[in-house]
Amino acid sequence: MNRYKVAVFDLDGTLFNNQSQVSPKNLHALKCLKETGMLLGIASGRDYAHIASNYQKLASLMDFVVEENGTHFIDLHTNKETLTSEPVDSNQFVHFYQKLSTIPTAAFFNEAGKPYGIGDQAVLDFFMAEAHATEVNKISLSQLTQHVFHKIVVAHYLKDSTQLNQLVSRYLPHNLSATKSVNFLFEIQDAKTTKSSGIQAYIKTQGINMREVVAFGDGDNDLSMIKDAGLGVAMKNAMKDVKNVADMMTEEEANDDGVAKFIEKYFFHA
Structure with a gap:
């Protein structure tokens, strides 16, 4: 798994449990990944202001955020926000x-x-x-x-x-x-704006391509990044269409620390 340079995560149904919280196990797993030198990112339908104000520990681990399903990305090292989509008519x-x-x-x-x-x-x-x-x-x-x-x-x-x-x-x-x-x-x-297009816009600034990205998600709006990533990981609780395009699937659901257990098994004990 050391060929991947970026790990990007959906929130609801992926990093978040049923109470819309990030468990200590998931936070610890992300911290361990970051210590290997990987860039970490969130790709969410939410806007970053909401994430930063409500999930400070999670936000502090991130290098970038693709917000509102790819309409913008923010480089959290420079705090520069880049628009990547056309407005809705x-x-x-x-x-x-x-x-x-x-x-x-x-x-x-x-x-x-x-x-x-x-x-x-x-x-x-x-x-x-x-x-x-x-x-x-x-x-x-x-x-x-x-x-x-x-x-x-x-x-x-x-x-x-x-x-x-x-x-x-x-x-x-x-x-x-x-x-x-x-x-x-x-x-x-x-229609041209997706989580994948937002991720690609960010990683281009880092000299990285999608083959070097691992993406975790569960919902309809995660399809593009799961399909396009070098390693697309569907949550056990993911929609059927997401599972169909994924390369791998977590053994546990989001509510049972599925992300943390996948990272521990395949990134550190493989």
């Missing part, structure tokens, strides 16, 4: 979102570090609770066109999301992608 999104009006949904995005939301108040409240968010600036759908954003999340609280899945599949413009990291939301952004 807000007029196009409004037209798409109107097609979902038969179902209670809400949409969320960040602009200049501020969270904004539109749509059904009950869904807004549900999403904020799930995301551990404390505030959101609610705006109307018509006001959305006054904002610039590179990713927008559409959330729902349906037990059966079949109808919503069908509407998204039918009406989503071809230049946008919709991925799911958890069952109750879609993450919508430019």
Whole structure:
């Protein structure tokens, strides 16, 4: 395993347990990897400000972060943030979102570090609770066109999301992608922007290629990096499509320190 120079990790369902926390075992495993000289990174749908403020120990071990599914990366040694995606066409999104009006949904995005939301108040409240968010600036759908954003999340609280899945599949413009990291939301952004494209933009600055990257993930939005990495590792709890493209799979789920046990077995006891 010493041929890999970079290890990059998804958060929810990968490094995080069911309580959205990083276990001491996972933190220790990351520390051991870092001591070998590997560069460590996070590739998440979350923004770095949230990660840094809520997970300081984890953030302190990282060399870079690919945030919001590849729309930006941050070199944590220089604190330089680099934009790697085109913004979502807000007029196009409004037209798409109107097609979902038969179902209670809400949409969320960040602009200049501020969270904004539109749509059904009950869904807004549900999403904020799930995301551990404390505030959101609610705006109307018509006001959305006054904002610039590179990713927008559409959330729902349906037990059966079949109808919503069908509407998204039918009406989503071809230049946008919709991925799911958890069952109750879609993450919508430019179709060319993925976690893999964000990782590639960062490692290019370090003279590293994707063959030298090991990536860990579990969700729909991890498919690109699991497929493109030199070693793609799916969590035992990963979606079927992720497992299908992975090179290896952890023996334990995220809630049972699957990442730590994989690192210990294959990087230090192989």
